[in-house]
Amino acid sequence: MTKQILYINFKFNLPREEYENAMAEMAKSFAEIAGLQWKVWTMNEAEKEAGGIYLFEDESSLETFLAGDLAAQVKNHPAFSDMSAKPYEVLEGPSRTCRGPI
Secondary structure: OOOEEEEEEEEEOOOHHHHHHHHHHHHHHHOOOOOEEEEEEEEEHHHOEEEEEEEEOOHHHHHHHHOOHHHHHHHOOOOEEEEEEEEEEOOHHHHHHOOOOO
16 A cells, blocks of 8 residues: 555635634544545645645545545635645655655
8 A cells, every 4th residue: 555645725715814713623524534644734825825735544545535525525615716636646765765754
């Protein structure tokens, strides 16, 4: 099983404080995703972009997440647009050399 990185990015149209409060609540649900080892939440406030970088234990876990209700909630959220979700296989050897948290 090869670990998988998922990079999700989207535009948001909420004030930062409102966005952060909403994501603090959603974080509890993300923490319970089967196969998710960690998630880093990202934001570029100047560009009104946000998203996350996820590490899944395998491709199956990543695909299950993308097909599930939580991903659909994010995709269909009225304050989010232009969403992209890109999966990547982790190259463990070089990542470990560079202290990647895998």
